[in-house]
Every structure is written in C-alpha cells, then in structure tokens.
Amino acid sequence: MKMKNLKISIFSVLLTFFASALFIGCGKDDKPYDPTAGYPKDATVRYEVSSTTNNTASVTYTNETGEDTSIESVALPFTKEVKKKVEFAEIFTLLSSIPVRNNESESVRVKVFVDNKLVEDKTASSNSVSVVGQARYQFGQ
Known part of the structure; x- marks a missing residue:
C-alpha cells in the first residue's frame, strides 16, 4: 500500500x-524581446549649444542625411532641429569648440533632445587652447 x-x-x-x-x-x-521593433521611425533631434564665457563657437552636428555639418563662428546660443527617419542604433553627435583666450577658463554646454526630451547634457571647461563639448545619442539604447 x-x-x-x-x-x-x-x-x-x-x-x-x-x-x-x-x-x-x-x-x-x-516572443523574444526585439530591440529593433518600431524602427525605422520618425524622430526630431534638437541640438543646443551655449556658453557663459563666449558668444561664438564652432559647431558640428549630425544632419538630416546622417552626415556631419560643420559651422565656424556660429553665434551662441545655437539651436538646430533635425527631422529624420532613424534606424535602430543610429548615432547623432553634437560637437562644439570654443577657443580659450589669455589662459582664461572657458566653458561650453551641449544638449541633445529627441522628440523634445533631453537625452544628453554635457558641460566642458578648460583654460588651455580650446574647450570642446561633445554629446551623442544612440537610438535604441
């Protein structure tokens, strides 16, 4: 039993x-998680560059075709908006450079917004030659 x-x-x-x-x-x-789901998709990327110590800068940003656009001696604050159909893992970069004068400390702030949401905010300072600020955003991260 x-x-x-x-x-x-x-x-x-x-x-x-x-x-x-x-x-x-x-x-x-x-279904397994698919990080590429929803791509390609339409997005609006906005770049902003500012400085409390200078009124001009050199700026390079990723444009509507995915290539870089460079502008010398742009007035600050600088704002540029880019509309693009983005792919998964596509990277948008903002780079700004300000020359340093008389070994005085200079600073630059760079911001990247995606669909009006702040996704990257960097501030750089230096007192030698130039100060470079860089921000980047990768879709799907």
Whole structure:
C-alpha cells in the first residue's frame, strides 16, 4: 500500500509540474524581446549649444542625411532641429569648440533632445587652447 501511495504522490507532483509548465509556457507573450521593433521611425533631434564665457563657437552636428555639418563662428546660443527617419542604433553627435583666450577658463554646454526630451547634457571647461563639448545619442539604447 505504501508503494502505491508513493507512486500516486510522485505522479501527482509530476502531473502538477507539467500542467503548470504547459499553462505558463503557452502565453501570447512568448516572443523574444526585439530591440529593433518600431524602427525605422520618425524622430526630431534638437541640438543646443551655449556658453557663459563666449558668444561664438564652432559647431558640428549630425544632419538630416546622417552626415556631419560643420559651422565656424556660429553665434551662441545655437539651436538646430533635425527631422529624420532613424534606424535602430543610429548615432547623432553634437560637437562644439570654443577657443580659450589669455589662459582664461572657458566653458561650453551641449544638449541633445529627441522628440523634445533631453537625452544628453554635457558641460566642458578648460583654460588651455580650446574647450570642446561633445554629446551623442544612440537610438535604441
């Protein structure tokens, strides 16, 4: 009798285990996570450059074609908006350089917004030759 009860108990445990696995494993959400889902997508990228110590800078940014655009001696504050259909892992970069005068400390602040949300905010300072601020954003990160 003990052997029969033991077999029934083992059978019951196994049946419960397999039934649970069957119900848990058959849900609609069994698809693996796909980070590329939703790409390509339309996005608006806005760049901002400012300085409390200088009124001009050199600026390089990723443009609508995915290439870099460089502008020398642009008036600060600088703002540029780019609209583009972006791919997963596509990178947008903003780079700004300000020359240092008379070994005085200079600073530059660079910001990147995606669809009006601030995604990168960097400030750089230096008192030798030039100060360079760089911000970058990678879609899907």
